[in-house]
Amino acid sequence: MSRRAEQPQARQSRDQVLTWPNLISLIRLLGVPLFLYLFLVVRADVAALVVLAVGGTSDWVDGWIARRLRQVSHLGELLDPLADRLYILATLVAFTARDVVPWQFTAALLAREALLLGSLAVLRRHGYGPPPVHYVGKTATFLLLAAFPVLLLAAAVPAVAAVAGAVGWALAWWGLVLYWVAGAFYVIQSRQLVRAVRGRRGGPA
Known part of the structure; x- marks a missing residue:
């Protein structure tokens, strides 16, 4: 395959939205309010611990899958650090409150x-x-x-x-x-x- 044929294909790959890494990042984002609810509202510390552990582990998993399946995308480059930052900030605020x-x-x-x-x-x-x-x-x-x-x-x-x-x-x-x-x-x-x-x-x- 020529370089000219590869370049549009690479651009199309980076523009993908429906990818496994992006789905994992979205689930991680949804885990932030779930953790806050479990930890601050119902005080279910064990369940909150599980959510935190899964959220932290999936940070590595989505990056590995993105590289393995060659599904690195512009959306993923935004979602992944956003999920990381929200997890860190939400956890710190909740931990400080308690x-x-x-x-x-x-x-x-x-x-x-x-x-x-x-x-x-x-x-x-x-x-x-x-x-x-x-x-x-x-x-x-x-x-x-x-x-x-x-x-x-x-x-x-x-x-x-x-x-x-x-x-x-x-x-x-x-x-x-x-x-x-x-x-x-x-x-x-x-x-x-x-x-x-x-x-x-x-x-x-």
């Missing part, structure tokens, strides 16, 4: 999100979309999504509280540190793009 994590930890993570939103606003003003997801950011997200079910396990099951709490907080703090490192990378990348645009336009850097 004293599973201290408010200082939540504030530190929310401050990073505010920094990233500011960078995205600047990029959009100069005609750019969100920067590509950095592997450091993916690692941080993985650590945080792994930490939350373990922290909930420590809070819900006193028999394993000591071990689960130690493991959960180790994952959480490493995740928070890498989350900020990834945020710094995004800010630097955004600044470089803006400087390049202003340089082309002859404006101040």
Whole structure:
């Protein structure tokens, strides 16, 4: 097959909507309000733990399937980080409300999100979309999504509280540190793009 024939096929593949990875990401999004209901309303901690564990595991699964089946799409590139971010923010707010994590930890993570939103606003003003997801950011997200079910396990099951709490907080703090490192990378990348645009336009850097 020629390159000219491959290129339209590749574009069509990236424009797909009905794919298995996108379906998994959509289910993960629906899991966010389900978790909040189970954890904050009916206080069904074990069920909420299962939802968190499934949501965190499926973050890896949808990426693996997308690469395996060659179903990487533009929609998936938006849904996957959106689901990650909503899971992290919703879980932190819920955990803070029930004293599973201290408010200082939540504030530190929310401050990073505010920094990233500011960078995205600047990029959009100069005609750019969100920067590509950095592997450091993916690692941080993985650590945080792994930490939350373990922290909930420590809070819900006193028999394993000591071990689960130690493991959960180790994952959480490493995740928070890498989350900020990834945020710094995004800010630097955004600044470089803006400087390049202003340089082309002859404006101040």
